[in-house]
Amino acid sequence: MLLGGNETTRKIDSFAINELKIPSIVLMENAAISFVKHIDDNEDNFLIICGKGNNGGDGYTIARQLFSKNKNVKIFCISNENMSHDCFVNYEICKNMGIEIFYKIEELDRLLLECDVVIEGIFGTGLNSEIKGKYHEIIEKINFLNKNKIIYSIDIPSGINGDTGEIMGISVKSDITISFVTYKKGFLKSDIKNYLGKVVIENIGLNENKISHIVNEYYLTPEMIKSFHIKRNENSHKGDFGKVLIFAGSSGFYGAGNIVAKSCMRSGAGLTTVITDKNNFSLNVFVPEAMSFPVNFENIEENFEKLENKILNSDVIAIGPGIGKSHKALKIFEKLISFEKNYKGNNIKLVLDADALNLLSENRELFEKIKNRSILTPHVVEFSRLTGFSPEEINKDKFEIAKEFSQKYRINLLLKGENTIITNGEKIFVNSTGNSHMANGGMGDCLTGIICSLAGQKYDLLESAIIGAYLHGKVADELLKKQYIINATHIIENISGFMNKIF
Numbered sequence: 001m002l003l004g005g006n007e008t009t010r011k012i013d014s015f016a017i018n019e020l021k022i023p024s025i026v027l028m029e030n031a032a033i034s035f036v037k038h039i040d041d042n043e044d045n046f047l048i049i050c051g052k053g054n055n056g057g058d059g060y061t062i063a064r065q066l067f068s069k070n071k072n073v074k075i076f077c078i079s080n081e082n083m084s085h086d087c088f089v090n091y092e093i094c095k096n097m098g099i100e101i102f103y104k105i106e107e108l109d110r111l112l113l114e115c116d117v118v119i120e121g122i123f124g125t126g127l128n129s130e131i132k133g134k135y136h137e138i139i140e141k142i143n144f145l146n147k148n149k150i151i152y153s154i155d156i157p158s159g160i161n162g163d164t165g166e167i168m169g170i171s172v173k174s175d176i177t178i179s180f181v182t183y184k185k186g187f188l189k190s191d192i193k194n195y196l197g198k199v200v201i202e203n204i205g206l207n208e209n210k211i212s213h214i215v216n217e218y219y220l221t222p223e224m225i226k227s228f229h230i231k232r233n234e235n236s237h238k239g240d241f242g243k244v245l246i247f248a249g250s251s252g253f254y255g256a257g258n259i260v261a262k263s264c265m266r267s268g269a270g271l272t273t274v275i276t277d278k279n280n281f282s283l284n285v286f287v288p289e290a291m292s293f294p295v296n297f298e299n300i301e302e303n304f305e306k307l308e309n310k311i312l313n314s315d316v317i318a319i320g321p322g323i324g325k326s327h328k329a330l331k332i333f334e335k336l337i338s339f340e341k342n343y344k345g346n347n348i349k350l351v352l353d354a355d356a357l358n359l360l361s362e363n364r365e366l367f368e369k370i371k372n373r374s375i376l377t378p379h380v381v382e383f384s385r386l387t388g389f390s391p392e393e394i395n396k397d398k399f400e401i402a403k404e405f406s407q408k409y410r411i412n413l414l415l416k417g418e419n420t421i422i423t424n425g426e427k428i429f430v431n432s433t434g435n436s437h438m439a440n441g442g443m444g445d446c447l448t449g450i451i452c453s454l455a456g457q458k459y460d461l462l463e464s465a466i467i468g469a470y471l472h473g474k475v476a477d478e479l480l481k482k483q484y485i486i487n488a489t490h491i492i493e494n495i496s497g498f499m500n501k502i503f
């Protein structure tokens with residue numbers, strides 16, 4: 001699904017009008033037709049509240065459409081002065097058709113009380129300042145008299161800033177928001193969810209693929225995830241699904257390595273090996289399917305020759321969770337990234353998380369070794385160490401900072417957070433799944449395991465991160481329906497079932 005702010009919407013509109021030569025009034029008609037599809041056929045008692053811009057124009061067009069289906073339709077016109085051209089055209093048609101139009105604010109209470117469905121087209125992407133006066137009063141009335149009614153918003157609940165999600169003084173509280181072409185960036189803001197209600201994105205007669213040059217931001221949907229799926233060949237063997245080498249866990253943190261390994265196995269990797277201290281036997285108990293590559297941490301160089309062979313046999317190497325920042329951890333990290341290609345001549349893909357990112361921040365010369373073949377999966381504090389920006393600065397301008405960082409170091413990036421974003425420096429994908437009930441230790445390790453597993457199964461790193469993030473959150477969202485807390489182990493136990501469902 002395309003993601004965009006107000007400016008993106010304007011660019012798409014202008015492309016449709018100026019390049020495709022679709023008259024704007026046709027776009028408005030298409031928007032109204034798409035909108036009306038979502039209204040229950042049994043509903044019969046509508047009040048449409050219209051502003052004077054094109055959002056109001058959509059309102060008049062929807063009113064006409066409903067009226068032509070013999071529905072009981074009344075319109076409240078907030079102002080018929082300085083209407084936009086298309087708004088005026090549709091207002092005139094409504095008058096000519098004989099739809100009842102009301103103008104006096106004194107009548108609004110009664111109109112609201114009498115109707116069953118309110119459709120509001122007061123402001124959409126054109127809202128540009130704090131709402132005051134008459135407009136404020138009207139929105140207040142809609143929210144106050146909303147008992148036993150369904151409130152529909154056209155494009156954006158009037159009062160929400162489509163770019164930032166900020167409430168511009170007041171906003172309609174909607175049950176259903178039917179928005180056009182793009183999922184509005186402002187909708188990502190978590191504390192306005194109860195203003196949006198259910199969100200539906202509708203088409204206005206444009207082919208999504210033909211406007212992709214205008215938009216390079218996407219909101220993940222199950223259809224997108226399914227479209228990435230690579231079918232498993234029936235005559236394949238374990239080697240076809242990736243040899244994944246994992247360097248995770250250390251004394252006191254062996255659980256991290258175990259979680260990465262288990263989620264890697266459960267998400268479908270062919271062969272998983274964990275580099276771990278020779279005295280750690282917990283892996284064999286926790287994940288018997290995984291192999292261990294024992295390292296003598298007293299003398300790490302002892303095994304380096306064998307390790308070289310292991311690296312050159314790998315398709316993917318995941319590094320970071322629970323390894324600490326010791327000199328020895330750094331030495332192993334350096335060794336693991338020292339070969340760009342494996343025996344097969346393919347780039348060895350790298351998934352770097354947690355302490356690998358901290359080590360990278362302090363040893364920046366290593367960026368040269370990981371370029372064009374890695375994904376970094378920081379949370380905001382780790383990303384702050386990597387970029388030098390404060391977490392506040394990052395949260396304010398997350399998309400741009402992430403994109404620039406990705407371009408500068410030629411890496412893929414997955415920035416964890418409430419709206420996890422994934423970028424290759426050109427496109428940005430925002431995850432639509434996940435919840436606060438999964439915020440506990442081991443979750444990140446689990447995600448690393450899923451991503452390296454998918455990378456082993458021949459998904460490129462960007463796809464691996466997109467699918468991984470979506471699945472990770474989706475499993476948690478589904479589990480939330482029956483349990484309060486979701487741990488990494490719960491995700492691991494359920495992921496394969498959800499892969500089946502989604503693919």
Ligand SMILES: NC(=O)C1=CN([C@@H]2O[C@H](COP(=O)(O)OP(=O)(O)OC[C@H]3O[C@@H](n4cnc5c(N)ncnc54)[C@H](O)[C@@H]3O)[C@@H](O)[C@H]2O)[C@@H](O)CC1
Nearest residue numbers: 013027028031053054055123124125126127128129130155
């Ligand atoms: N142009 C197109 O091709 C299409 C536009 N569409 C609709 O057009 C909408 C955008 O239309 P517009 O750009 O005309 O903008 P809006 O209709 O969102 O609002 C603009 C109007 O509100 C006024 N306004 C802005 N902030 C105000 C405030 N705080 N207090 C009082 N008045 C304020 C402006 O002066 C202007 O008259 C979209 O949200 C969508 O609903 C759809 O019809 C699809 C096609």
Ligand SMILES: [K+]
Nearest residue numbers: 123154156158
């Ligand atoms: K609206």
